[in-house]
Amino acid sequence: MMAYLAPIAFIAIFTIYIASIVNKEIREKEWFNKMQLLLVYSIASCVAIYPIADRIHFSIGTICLFLTAIYLIYNLLLHVKNKIQTKKVIYGTKMFLKACSILIFMLYILHSIFMLFGFALAIRNQKQLEHFNNIYIDEGLYNRIITVDDYVLEKEKEGIQVYILDSMAPVFNIPINKYYKNYDMLNIGNLGNKAEKGIIEDIESKENILMLILKDKYAINWQFPLKIKQYVIENYKYLEEIDLYNVYTK
Numbered sequence: 001m002m003a004y005l006a007p008i009a010f011i012a013i014f015t016i017y018i019a020s021i022v023n024k025e026i027r028e029k030e031w032f033n034k035m036q037l038l039l040v041y042s043i044a045s046c047v048a049i050y051p052i053a054d055r056i057h058f059s060i061g062t063i064c065l066f067l068t069a070i071y072l073i074y075n076l077l078l079h080v081k082n083k084i085q086t087k088k089v090i091y092g093t094k095m096f097l098k099a100c101s102i103l104i105f106m107l108y109i110l111h112s113i114f115m116l117f118g119f120a121l122a123i124r125n126q127k128q129l130e131h132f133n134n135i136y137i138d139e140g141l142y143n144r145i146i147t148v149d150d151y152v153l154e155k156e157k158e159g160i161q162v163y164i165l166d167s168m169a170p171v172f173n174i175p176i177n178k179y180y181k182n183y184d185m186l187n188i189g190n191l192g193n194k195a196e197k198g199i200i201e202d203i204e205s206k207e208n209i210l211m212l213i214l215k216d217k218y219a220i221n222w223q224f225p226l227k228i229k230q231y232v233i234e235n236y237k238y239l240e241e242i243d244l245y246n247v248y249t250k
Contacts, residue, residue, distance in 0.1 A: 009066060009069045010046070012069070016072060017035070017036070017039060031071075038064065038071060038072075039068055041064045045065065046062065046065060047061070048060050048061035049061035056119075059112060066104075070101055070104050070105060073101075074101050077096075127139075129142065129175040132174070132175060144244065148212075148245070149172055149176045152176060155210060159208065160209065161208065161209045162210045162211075163183050163203075163211050164245070165213055165214075166186060166214050166245070167185060167224050168221075169185070169186060170184045170185060182198070182199060186224060186225065187221065187223035187224060195225070196227040200231050207250065209249075209250060210239065210247055211247070211249075212242065212246070212248075213229055213233065213245060213247075214245060214246075215244055215246055232248050236250055237249050
């Protein structure tokens with residue numbers, strides 16, 4: 001429901017804002033200037049929803065948006081109320097404004113509380129990974145991490161070092177206390193002045209290693225250096241597959 005309300009609220013706010021610009025009386029109000037600032041923050045905060053559009057990012061990203069909507073609606077109704085001279089109508093309108101503002105605010109607070117309560121229950125019942133305590137991980141991702149990590153540890157016992165050439169490498173490496181500089185968070189912006197060339201040269205210098213490459217059917221992070229993937233596929237031997245990865249050997 002909130003996912004539908006957010007874009008509706010944004011369109012409504014922006015439409016009312018544009019309409020209010022042509023009204024000189026409203027435009028000169030102090031609250032209108034404040035509302036413009038809130039609108040800018042609302043647009044900026046919505047960026048937090050992407051690229052991971054889950055419930056937590058959505059809640060964080062839309063807080064300012066819904067507060068702006070409450071603030072704008074309240075002041076516009078207050079502006080209309082001030083145009084009315086009848087005392088009974090003024091009092092009724094005032095009470096209505098307060099009731100609407102409180103109701104909208106309470107609904108948003110209750111929504112956030114229910115979401116937090118739901119996450120607390122999910123975390124309480126889920127299996128825990130090392131260093132990921134109290135972080136919600138769905139069962140599918142949990143099983144995937146365990147499968148890949150068991151494979152990495154098994155190969156390590158054989159004296160083989162495994163490199164996960166994927167932007168998600170830390171998700172698998174952290175629970176087993178692994179850290180490979182430059183290979184964790186393998187994104188173009190994190191590779192230093194040699195960029196992809198530096199990683200390729202480093203791979204060439206290593207022996208007795210395995211490299212995990214994301215299968216083609218899975219989406220690659222837009223910052224992932226494709227030249228590294230292409231180099232491994234063209235120059236090394238395919239060995240096997242493990243979950244979402246193809247395994248290559250030198």
